[in-house]
Amino acid sequence: MQSQNPFFDDLARVAGGAMGALSGLKAEMEAMVRQQFERVTASLDLVTREEFEVVRAMAAKAREEQEALEARVAALEALLAEAAAAPKGTAPKAKAPPKPKT
Template identity: 45%
Template sequence: MQSENRLFDDLVKMMNGVAGTMAGVGREAESSMRERMREWVGGMDFVGRDEFEAVKAMAAAARDENEALKARIATLEAKSAAKPRAAKANPGAPS
């Protein structure tokens, strides 16, 4: 009976060793894969979050400036269109 227990004890020890080894292999494989992915992604021309936010802010400022310029052009065009009508109404008035 004692020999069977010893056999099972040895088998359990061996299985624990295999499980520990497999866990170590899994961790090593995961670490290696992460490093390879980092290198692969690092080699691509991805934009960082801070650069993306800076360009996004600049684009928003450019849109705001564009809208302001459109409004200014519309105002100037309205004034320009009103001037000839006023000149036709008062032909003797200085321009």
């Protein structure tokens, strides 16, 4: 649709061209920021999710083993205290705790 005044038609074309240029500039800026972000994260020496999950599982297993060993040491200390308190020549009544599964 053409208006009575060609000035407004030209102004509309210039505004449309400026909007197209700005949207292109926006896309280019986003690509540059994304590229810079990827470059920075690559230089940070981050671990992958899979590596993190493996180490997490290892830590959970180590924690369980440590808790089992703490319980075993506590039982052995109780047995030792009982043996020290008993008169000489008598055997303690409690059995040694079972070894943890490995």
